[in-house]
Every structure is written in C-alpha cells, then in structure tokens.
Amino acid sequence: MTRWIRLLLRSSIVLLAPILIGAGLVVPARAVPDGGDLAAAWLATYEAPPKYPSVYIDWDVPITMSDGTVLKANIYHPADANGPITEPTPTTVSITPYTKLMQMLLDSAVSIPVLYDAIGQLARMLDFSAVGLGGLTDMLKIVPGGAARMFAGVDRKLIQSGYTQIVVDARGTGFSQGSWTAFSPTEQHDGTEIVDWAARQPWSTGKIGMTGYSYTGISQLQTAQQQPSALRALFAVNAGNDLTQDFIATGGALGMPFLAGLLAVVNAAKFVPDMVAVLSGKFDWKWFQDRVSSPFSMLELFFGYILALNPDMMPQATKDVLTPSSTLRTAWAGGTDKIQAPTLMVGGWHDLFTYSQVRAFNNIPLPADQKKLIMADTYHFNGGSNFGAPGLPPRLDVLQRAWFDKWLKDIDNGIDTYDPYVVKQQGGDWIGLPQFPRPEAEYTRMYLSAAPSGNPFPVVHDGSLTPAVTEDRTRLTISPGILPICSRDGAIISGGAIAALDLCGRDSRVAEANALTFTSTPVAEPTTISGPIALRLNTVHDTSDGVWTATINDVAPDGQSTALSTGQLIASLRKIDDTASTRSPNGDYTDPYPELSLTNRQPTIPGQPTTLDIRLNAVEAILQPGHRLRVDVFASNFPRSLPPGLVLADSQLAPQHIQLDPDAPSFVNVPLTGRPGW
Incomplete structure (x- = not known):
C-alpha cells in the first residue's frame, strides 16, 4: 500500500509541477550554468x-x-x-x-x-x-x-x-x-x-x-x-x-561597416601568394588566373546597394540581395x-x-x-x-x-x-x-502615449508606455541624427569595439537625444521578458520613403537606459512574409519577417498613415523592481546600417512622424512573465 501511495504522490507532483511553477508557487531546481x-x-x-x-x-x-x-x-x-x-x-x-x-x-x-x-x-x-x-x-x-x-x-x-x-x-x-x-x-x-x-x-x-x-x-x-x-x-x-536578415540587409538597410570590413580583408588577403610554391618552382598559375579574373569579389553588390538611385541603376548582384527567390538570397537564408x-x-x-x-x-x-x-x-x-x-x-x-x-x-x-x-x-x-522562449511568457501590448513619463534627460519627446490605449491624437516628429553612433547598435556593427565605452554600450542616454522615448511606470515585482518582440508603428511620411529604428530598454532608477534588443525597417520594404512570421494568440505579430523584396517595394504616400511592423531580436531579460520598460524610436541608424541609395533619394532624409491615434494605436508586443503592476 505504501508503495502505491508513493507512486500516486510522485505522479501528482509530476502533473502539478508545471502548473505550480507557472503560478510562481514552486521554484524549480536551480540549473548550473557552469556545469x-x-x-x-x-x-x-x-x-x-x-x-x-x-x-x-x-x-x-x-x-x-x-x-x-x-x-x-x-x-x-x-x-x-x-x-x-x-x-x-x-x-x-x-x-x-x-x-x-x-x-x-x-x-x-x-x-x-x-x-x-x-x-x-x-x-x-x-x-x-x-x-x-x-x-x-x-x-x-x-x-x-x-x-x-x-x-x-x-x-x-x-x-x-x-x-x-x-x-x-x-x-x-x-x-x-x-x-x-x-x-x-x-x-x-x-x-x-x-x-x-x-x-x-x-x-x-x-x-x-x-x-x-x-x-x-x-x-x-x-x-x-x-x-x-x-x-x-x-x-x-x-x-x-x-544572413540577409541578420546583418547584410537587416530591415532592408546595408550592414555597411562590418560588410565593408569583411570584403576588404578577404579581397586583400586572397592576393597573398604561396611563397614556398614560388621559391620551389611550383607556383599555381591557375590560382593567379582566378585572382586576375575576379580581383574584387562582391564589391559590385556592395557599391550597387549604396550608389544606385533607382532599380534600373542596380547591378544584378545587388538586385539579387533584394530578391527573395534569387539563388544567392536563398543560399544566404x-x-x-x-x-x-x-x-x-x-x-x-x-x-x-x-x-x-x-x-x-x-x-x-x-x-x-x-x-x-x-x-x-x-x-x-x-x-x-x-x-x-x-x-x-x-x-x-x-x-x-x-x-x-x-x-x-x-x-x-x-x-x-x-x-x-x-x-x-x-x-x-x-x-x-529547458525551453527558450519561455512557454509561460504571455505577449502583452504596451501602448505608445504622448503623455510625459518624467524622463529628466534630453530626448526629442518624452512619452509613456501604458497597458491601455489612451485618447492621444498627437503627431510626434523625429529627424535623422548621428548620435546612434554611440549606442548599442553602433556597438553591434563594430563587433563590440564601440562598447568599450560604457557610455555607448551600456547606456542609451547619449543616443536618446535623437529619439522619441516611451517609458512605463516602474515594475512592482521582478518581470521577465522572454522571446522576440514586435513593434507596431502608425507612421506618416513627408516623402515616399523613410527609415525606422527601435530599441527596447531597461531603465534603472538612476535613469541609466540599457538597450536589451534592437530592430530596424525601411518603410517601403515593409511587406511582411506571413509564412515566415509568428503571431501571438490575438493575432498580433511576435516576429514579423519582412520580405525585403525590390519587386514588392511599396513607397509611402506623403501625408497618409502607413502601418509598420518592426521586429526586435529575441531576448531573455529581467526588469528588477523599480526598473521601467522603455521603447526608443529613431529615424536613422548610422553606422549600424546604411539604406540603399534609392531609399536615400526617395526619403530625402526628411523628418518622419508617428501618428498616435486610439483608432490605429502604436504598441509594442512584449512577452512577459511576472506581475509588473502596470
């Protein structure tokens, strides 16, 4: 009888543990990351x-x-x-x-x-x-x-x-x-x-x-x-x-510094000859012929992306980057x-x-x-x-x-x-x-509001993140800037070099002087963010294109703003591939996957609202009590990326706008566990 009671208790624990853990009533055994x-x-x-x-x-x-x-x-x-x-x-x-x-x-x-x-x-x-x-x-x-x-x-x-x-x-x-x-x-x-x-x-x-x-x-x-x-x-x-989505053309913009460095190093190093073969009379002349016939690998693709002001000026190699079905793009996928x-x-x-x-x-x-x-x-x-x-x-x-x-x-x-x-x-x-993203994380909308959050540091506009739609009908304007050089994105494209300065790698307040910021109230309890994040923006452009960048940040009580994840998107390349995207149960995107297709490019209509869904990379983070969640929105992301020449020509680097409207709200869809108290 005792044996059966033990088995019953063990079975009950196995069945109830996931429920109790999800409710925060049982703490699972601590894993040992150091092995x-x-x-x-x-x-x-x-x-x-x-x-x-x-x-x-x-x-x-x-x-x-x-x-x-x-x-x-x-x-x-x-x-x-x-x-x-x-x-x-x-x-x-x-x-x-x-x-x-x-x-x-x-x-x-x-x-x-x-x-x-x-x-x-x-x-x-x-x-x-x-x-x-x-x-x-x-x-x-x-x-x-x-x-x-x-x-x-x-x-x-x-x-x-x-x-x-x-x-x-x-x-x-x-x-x-x-x-x-x-x-x-x-x-x-x-x-x-x-x-x-x-x-x-x-x-x-x-x-x-x-x-x-x-x-x-x-x-x-x-x-x-x-x-x-x-x-x-x-x-x-x-x-x-x-690779296209990662860094070659994230959101449609070229990962210029890193890609330029890669091409420069490889194209230079490939010309270093085998001196042992040269001195021994066994030099490989086929190797030499191949170098002469292709001295600057992939540079046509690179410069075509930057310099072509319309699709007709683009070399085929560049068009292949913005053609999802091309042989090269398929290989890079x-x-x-x-x-x-x-x-x-x-x-x-x-x-x-x-x-x-x-x-x-x-x-x-x-x-x-x-x-x-x-x-x-x-x-x-x-x-x-x-x-x-x-x-x-x-x-x-x-x-x-x-x-x-x-x-x-x-x-x-x-x-x-x-x-x-x-x-x-x-x-x-x-x-x-055991799993990532955490299966217990629930996607939650946090809405962008024009109401000030009390951020004392200089920003283009200090707004709020709220759990409910507000009645704001406000247009917020943002212009391209250069301060994102000193930012998490600048650190990412430099491989971490810019992050040597904590001012740039661990604190976004310098870059935020070029940003619209939207900040929540402090969380009451430890709150986990686990998974990819999606930002929906209701935008208005004065021209036929624009460039948008966003980060999601952990704001400490002393005001330090640390970017947890980033994303970017060119407005005319906003068409989403639903077959490669994921959504939360209510239908909101959690991981919108842009097609990045030149053929399906959709120029914006000046003065008319345009909805953008911007992907931010998956993250595992925790907001400690007293910390706040923030979304930063920028109109450029140099040097992390450089838009194609045709986008620069169409956008004219003009100011861009977020139209806050309760009938077409802008919000971040973020996967949360815990009780933030919002």
Whole structure:
C-alpha cells in the first residue's frame, strides 16, 4: 500500500509541477550554468598531460572539388617522436576565407608556452569599469574564455589528445583556386565535399566534426544542412544562418561597416601568394588566373546597394540581395531543419547574428541531449568572454573538447545532460532553461502615449508606455541624427569595439537625444521578458520613403537606459512574409519577417498613415523592481546600417512622424512573465 501511495504522490507532483511553477508557487531546481562537477571533470580532462607529445603539420594539402577546383588545407596531426601517428583519429574541419596562413599565425601565438595562460590570468584580473571602460574589460576576457583557439580553428591540446584538425582556405581565398562569393551554393557544396574527403583519408576514423567562429561557424550550419553522412558534430561560435536578415540587409538597410570590413580583408588577403610554391618552382598559375579574373569579389553588390538611385541603376548582384527567390538570397537564408549532427552553438544577445541564432537552433530537429545553445551578453568579437569563471559556462576550448569527446569518441562525459539553453539573463544572472522562449511568457501590448513619463534627460519627446490605449491624437516628429553612433547598435556593427565605452554600450542616454522615448511606470515585482518582440508603428511620411529604428530598454532608477534588443525597417520594404512570421494568440505579430523584396517595394504616400511592423531580436531579460520598460524610436541608424541609395533619394532624409491615434494605436508586443503592476 505504501508503495502505491508513493507512486500516486510522485505522479501528482509530476502533473502539478508545471502548473505550480507557472503560478510562481514552486521554484524549480536551480540549473548550473557552469556545469558543476561535470564541468570540473571536463576541465581536468582538457588540462591533463597530452596523450601525444607534439603536433605534425601537413602544409597546403590539395583537395580537389568535383568541378576540378583545387582547395588548399593545412592538416594538423597528433605526433610522437617518430612523426605523425599511424592510428586513425576523429577529425575536425574549419573552412575560412581569412586564410589558413592568418589562422596559423594566431595558432602560433596561442601556442607559446606559458605566455598565453599568463595573459589569460592577467585579463581576468583587469577591470576598467571604474573609468567607464567596462566594455573593454569584457573584450579582454575573451582570452581566458578560450575564444582565441576558436578564432584559429586549431587547438593543439585537442590535437594532442587524439584528434586531427583541418583548416581549409575557402574557394577563391587564401591559396585555394576559384572565385569567392561568400556562402554561395558552390561554397556550401564545397563543405560537403571537404567532409567526405576527410572521412576517406587513412588517418581519419571517418567521424568528422566541424568547428569555428563567425564565418567558419556559419559554414558548419550550411554544410550540416546538406547532411553529409560522415559529419557527426558541430561546435559553432557566433554563427548566423539567415544572413540577409541578420546583418547584410537587416530591415532592408546595408550592414555597411562590418560588410565593408569583411570584403576588404578577404579581397586583400586572397592576393597573398604561396611563397614556398614560388621559391620551389611550383607556383599555381591557375590560382593567379582566378585572382586576375575576379580581383574584387562582391564589391559590385556592395557599391550597387549604396550608389544606385533607382532599380534600373542596380547591378544584378545587388538586385539579387533584394530578391527573395534569387539563388544567392536563398543560399544566404540557410536553414537548419535537416541537420542531423549534434550541435553546440554559442551566441550573444548583441551579436551580428542574434536574430537567426535562436531561430536556427530551435529549428534543428534533434532532442535536447544532442543540441545546446549558450547565449551570452556579448558582441561578435568578444564571444565567450570570461567563460570558465565561477558561475559562468566552461571555457570554449573545454566545451569543444567535451562535445567532440562525446560525439566523435563516444565518451560518456555527461555533456549531453548540460542544460539545452544556458543564457545570461540581461539584468540578472546566468540561468539554465529547458525551453527558450519561455512557454509561460504571455505577449502583452504596451501602448505608445504622448503623455510625459518624467524622463529628466534630453530626448526629442518624452512619452509613456501604458497597458491601455489612451485618447492621444498627437503627431510626434523625429529627424535623422548621428548620435546612434554611440549606442548599442553602433556597438553591434563594430563587433563590440564601440562598447568599450560604457557610455555607448551600456547606456542609451547619449543616443536618446535623437529619439522619441516611451517609458512605463516602474515594475512592482521582478518581470521577465522572454522571446522576440514586435513593434507596431502608425507612421506618416513627408516623402515616399523613410527609415525606422527601435530599441527596447531597461531603465534603472538612476535613469541609466540599457538597450536589451534592437530592430530596424525601411518603410517601403515593409511587406511582411506571413509564412515566415509568428503571431501571438490575438493575432498580433511576435516576429514579423519582412520580405525585403525590390519587386514588392511599396513607397509611402506623403501625408497618409502607413502601418509598420518592426521586429526586435529575441531576448531573455529581467526588469528588477523599480526598473521601467522603455521603447526608443529613431529615424536613422548610422553606422549600424546604411539604406540603399534609392531609399536615400526617395526619403530625402526628411523628418518622419508617428501618428498616435486610439483608432490605429502604436504598441509594442512584449512577452512577459511576472506581475509588473502596470
């Protein structure tokens, strides 16, 4: 009888726990983002004396693609006193446009005995927050967090534990033949052929992983989507998937600074010749011919976007960016719904690719033990900042070793039990979640009102956020400005460089002098925001186009305004693809997905209202008691983005208006848990 009573009680707890937790009456067991005892074991394994004493490198190994193009790879083997070992090992692949030469130099720096660890320890000790440079402190902490080995694509401790690592120059870059177009269908197919080639080599067990940061992380997801049979694991740091929506043309505006930097670096580096081949009389003349025939890859696309004042002036490459069905745009849209390789992704709430990181991860059709997402409060260039510190996730290099040991060597190390979502809650602590967004979050309208909120700092207009529609019939005007240079968006497009100044990365009050602000009353209890956010604006333009940017902010009692998430949209590219969008139960958008189609461009009619639905990236944040929610609205977003030349011509950078009208209200649709008391 006692046994049956116990079973009944256990069943009741299982059934009632979700209800009680949702009601706030039962606190679930606290997750351990730092991995606890398991992570301590992963670290001990990583730092243990190496199985093999050294690394042997095969330089510039040719890999011939099915179309005859020859790619070049450096292959790093575990070695003993007799040279590379003869025992086959699991193998990892990294495909880079930044050249394996550059990554070799970075690996050499990281591999200097004692020095790298000493720099890491020093970086953990440094703190410039007292002089307003907390962002610089965060940037320096990428060293102890393990990111340098991810940048290099080479981890000698991993190799010496019994792995082979391959770093390949992407087609048309480094010493590889061909013409480079970033993430083209051809480049994506190359990834599959490289994986298959690696699996066939005598030094490989046939179990292949892929690893890397940024571009090399993106190529992993694209390769895995094609399901090469030998691919068994991915470790992708700060990788995106829907590249047009992420940063190439977010909301229709070009991610100019970062894209310009990418094109400049790759186009310059691809002309560095293989001097060993030159001196040995084995120079690859096909490589030279390919460089001469395509000296400035993708620049036509870039300048066509900026300079064309009407569609007829646009080169085809630029039109392809604004044509959803084009081959290039389709390739950039990626997809993860066919991935079968266990995947660990690391991203950041302020990365270039934040938008697609969560979407891509959630679309991977794998159980929770085979996919993990870590989201930090970081930018593109400081991924993994301070990982390994108490309370934070393990270092990136430690996580990578544990992930590959599990899926490429079948070692039962418990990493499959790590929380499926480990996130830094903005305004709070690191937490583990079984789902993201939180299923208990309820979408709530907060309406834009002209009534002042009492914001004492200079803004274009101080308005309020209210839980009910007000009777305002007011027109608020906003003009383009340059202060968003010092903002969260400025920090995002610079990869985090501008965030070195806390004045720009952690406080929006400088940028808000160019903004319309709408602020709620203080929350009475801790209030969580979990998921994507949508802003509906009832706008009026004086011209046939306009540019809109919005942020959602956490406002502290002392007035500091911290942007949690951002979004932007060009008015004429406002048409929403409902098949790719999501809505809350009442029909409001939660994640409106703009088509960004030149063919379906809809110029605004001067003087007439135009409804815009602007997506803000998904976020996990908590408003502490006394804090307030704020929406900032801008009429420009330089340098985060630059509208196409035709939009600049049509908009004339004229003032823009929000028409507050109870019959056509403007509101933010935000996913909340808790009792804010609004």
